[in-house]
Amino acid sequence: MGSASVGAARVGAAGATARAAVRPVPPGDEGAIGGGRSGRGKDKSKAAKRRRRTNILTAAAAVLVILLGAGVVGGTYFFDDVDLPPPVTEDQSNVIKYSTGATIAKLGEQNRTVVPEAKINKVVEHAVAAAEDKNFYSHHGIDMKGIVRAAWNNFTGGATQGASTITQQYARHAADLKAISINRKLREAVIARKLESQYNKDQIMGMYLNYIYLGEGRYGIEAAAQGYFGKSVLTPAGQKGAITPYEAAVLASIIKQPEPDPSGGHKGYDPNYNLAAAKDRWEYTMKNMLEMKWITQAEYDARKYPKVKPVTKAGSSKATSGPVGVVMRHVRAELAEMGISQQEFDKGGLTVTTTINPAVQKAAEEAGSRKSETSPMHSKPATYQASVIGIDPKTGAVLGYYAGDDPNGLDYGGYMDGQTLKITGGQSPGSTFKLYTLAAGLKEDISFKTTWDGTKTRPNGKKISNAGAEDSAICKGKIKYCDLEYSTIKSYNFPFYWIADGIGREKVIQAAVDAGVQHMFPDKGDAIDLTKTNAATWKKNFDNEVAFGQYRVPPLEHAEGVATIVNGGVRNDTHFIKEVRKVDADTGKVTIIKGQKSAGKRVFDEAQMSNLQGVMAEIVKVDDRDLKGGRESIAKSGTWEFNGGSGDTWFVGGIPQLAATVWVGGKNNKVELKDGNKDMFGAGTPSKIWKKFLDASAAAMNWDNEDFPKRVETGNPDSPYANGQEPPPPPVQQTDPNQGCVLGFIGTCDNNNGQNNGGNPGNNGGNTGGGNPGGGGDAGGGGNTTFPTTQGD
Known part of the structure; x- marks a missing residue:
């Protein structure tokens, strides 16, 4: 009859944590049933003869006990002393998928998918019985002839043998019986009989099929069927x-010895490693299937050895070798939030469909990774690092996430520790944080037309820095009455400091929290969870510089806040999991543990957000980052200094279908960032990454060219919070009532028909190229339509 090796299968105590598979031993050793004699010669000394005689007598006694039946399985003390272990809950892998359904990876110590026996194709069960134990459906769990033969050989110096039935093989696994001894064999037999009295044949077959090892890292019959044939049982x-x-017979024939003997013995029955032996074993299985009438004569006569899939390299999954692997820690964190413990995750059996779209993920990686030859980062030093985060603003789903190339390294997007799943760091957002200051200011009825005094110093007398720009260069010399819109586009700091000072910096922080920022780091110490602290704590730990991004935040949380603004003030919780499914191993019932998160919540006024979006649209134009095809986008750049240069650089914003947040900074440690010989700003490399990411994503997803809502200007231009000085009155000019010309210029009034505004710096507002309908130069009423390219943030 067929015999089996279970030496290759994972051996573990009932309910124990999974351990690495125990690989096959050479035929002839325990677990390689039917193997030949051991290679050692007999010791012919008198002492050895006496030992052999003793072993023979012991074996005979053991065989007698077994054969008597009543002594072992009929109620003796030995039978009663052996407990029936509970069925082993087999550890299995978790399948992680893209949003499209394609598999990202299988996570877990063992590639196993537990399946309900009732739904397994019977031809598979019959093939396994034919290969391993053709009398399985008729015996009572014990092969008496095999036990006698094994006991005799084991005690008389012959090959150690198992001769186990399928029930005995599972009994050995369930009870963690590993020792090679007659006592183990007796216990195995007892447990097998008890299993047969507790469970029916189908149940035992199901437990066995979910446990066996079938080579190439595949545990259980489903993983083997998928691996060798791409099919499901x-x-x-x-x-x-x-x-x-025919395919079922291939799988069943592998069980005897799934892998080559590492010491150079038998090469096993995996057709990818030993096709000739695999075919011989397959013929044996097919013959038994015919003999037991599990296939017809016609099926047998038409037999043809099927082609199996080639060996796949272990660990080649993208999740263990590429940037998408960093996503796995966020998946685990969200599973924990859903109530799925680490223990349950390790147990496996989950199918997790993530929000990650493969096309958007590819775009993020190609835009942000130095390894990508088309990335703006490709030519940068190895000490530079980028993160690229793409979120669907309408749902909060993370569609693309590049946070580093090492899945086991630092998560430059969320700064989530891979072991503890805690937030460990962040980066200073610089002027991109002004979006929350503006949201807070708009809520307090501050208009973009308000003007602000850039010469006013802090209460301690310290000057407010504006990226090192000289006062004379700020606002085209109108630093004392610079409007908020132009200040936002040019990214001056002083209006934002005074907004925070006027309305209270806690309101700026509250706007950031409302948008999605949860953690912020003070100058010293650990992160403060803003959702679990109050305004008093915020005022104690953060100064007015929060208004223009001094304090570090995790880029992923900032990306959620950006998505809220891109979505017109409706916040959706950022998430990486779309759906979690679990199959009940007993019933096959599929349970959806968690679906995509619920609808968003409006946190900012719609009209105010359209006002902010309108200004952000101008930034895209100024920084020359228009997207392909005339696609409308909004953005904000940001930079925070380091060693007198740039240490953190950002470009954030997006299109209606995708909010994009890009950070570039130091890898591991801060470095002074350069674009060529100049300091890097957010409007440099980060904006190029941002544009490449959005262009590629939009093309790959075939998104419509969707516009943002029409701008609605809100707020009070005369807000009491604004501190801009009154602009000097225009010079008093006398005119000739008869000609309508300025006195002193009679005779030249008709020159160019009055079209010399663009070239005469003495004219009112002439240096704007006629593009300032509000008058008063660059800062006249916030009506600017053209701006010079920004030099900083």
Whole structure:
């Protein structure tokens, strides 16, 4: 009869944590049933003869005990002393998928998918019985002839043998019986009999099929069927894609010895490693299937050895070798939030569909990774690092996430520790944080037309820095009455400091929290969870510089806040999991543990957000980052200094379908960032990454060219919070009532028909190229339509 090796299968105590597989031992050793004699010669000394005689007598006694039956399985003390272990809950892998359904990876110590026996194609069960134990459905769990033969050989110097039935093989696994001894064999037999009295044949077969090792890192019959043939054993016979009798026989024939003997012995029965032996074993299995009438004569006569899939390299999954692997720690964190413990995750059996779209993920990686030859980062030093985060603003789903190339390294997007899943760091957002200051200011009825005094110093007398720009260069010399819109586009700091000072910096922080920022780091110490602290704590730990991004935040949380603004003030919780499914191993019932998160919450006024979006649209134009095809986008740049240069640089914003947040900074440690010989600003490399990411994503997803809502100007231009000085009155000019010309210029009034505004710096507002309908130069009423390219943030 067929015999089996279970030496290759994972051996573990009932309910124990999974351990690495125990690889096959050479035929002839325990677990390699039917193997030949051991290679050692007999010791012919008198002492050895006496030992052999003793072993023979012991073996005979043991065999007698077994044969008597009543002594072992009929109620003796030995029978009663052996407990029936509970069925082993087999550890299995978790399948992680893209939003499209394609598999990202299988996570877990063992590539196993537990399946319900009732739904397994019967031809598979019959093939396994034919290969391993053709009398499985008729015996009572014990092969008496095999036990006698094994006991005799083991005690008389012959090959150590198992001769186990399928029930005995599972009994050995369930009870963690590993020692090679007659006592183990007796216990195995007792447990097998008890299993047969507790469970029916189908149940035992199901437990066995979910436990066995079938080579190439595959545990259980489903993983083997998927791995060798790309099929499921759950597909009913006769349906398209169902396992055929010939394929089932291949799988069953592997069980005897799934892998080559590492010491150079038998090469096993995996057709990818030993096709000749695999075919011989397959013929044996097919013959037994015919003999037991599990296949017809016609099926047997038509047999043809099926082609199996080639070996795949272990660990080649993108999740263990590429940037998408960093996503896995966020998946685990969200599972914990759903109530799925680490223990349950390790147990496996989950199918997690993430929000990650493969096309958007590819775009993020190609835009942000130095390894990508088309990335603006490719030519940068190895000490530079970028993160690129793409979020669907309408749902909060993370569609693309590049946070580093090492899945086990630092998460430059969320700064989530891979072991503790805690937030460990962040980066200073610089002027991109002004979006929250503006949201807070708009809520307090501050208009973009308000003017602000850039010469006013802090209460301690310290000057407010504006990226090192001289006062004379700020606002085209109108630093004392610079309007908020132009200040936002040019990214001056002084209006934002005074907004925070006027309305209270806690309101700026509250706007950031409302948008999605949860953690912020003070100058010294650990992160403060803003959702679990109050305004008093915020005022104690953060100064007015929060208004223009001094304090570090995790880029992923900032990306959620950016998505809220891109979505017109409706916040959706950022998430990486779309759906979690679990199959009940007993019933096959699929349970959806968690679906995509609920609808968003409006946190900012719609009209105020359209006002802010309108200004952000101008930034895209100024920084020359228009997207392909005239696609409308909004953005904000940001930079925070380091060693007198740039240490953190950002470009954030997006299109209606995708909010994009890009950070560039130092890898591991801060470095002074350069674009060529000049300091890097957000409007440099980060904006190029941002544009490349959005262009590629929009093209790959075939998104419509969607516009943002029409701008609605809100707020009070005369807000009491504004501190801009009154602009000097225009010079008093006398005119000739008869000619309508300025006195002193009679005779030249008709020159160029009055079209010399663009070239005469003495004219009112002439240096704007006629593009300032509000008058008063660059800062006249916030009506600017053209701006010079920004030199900083």
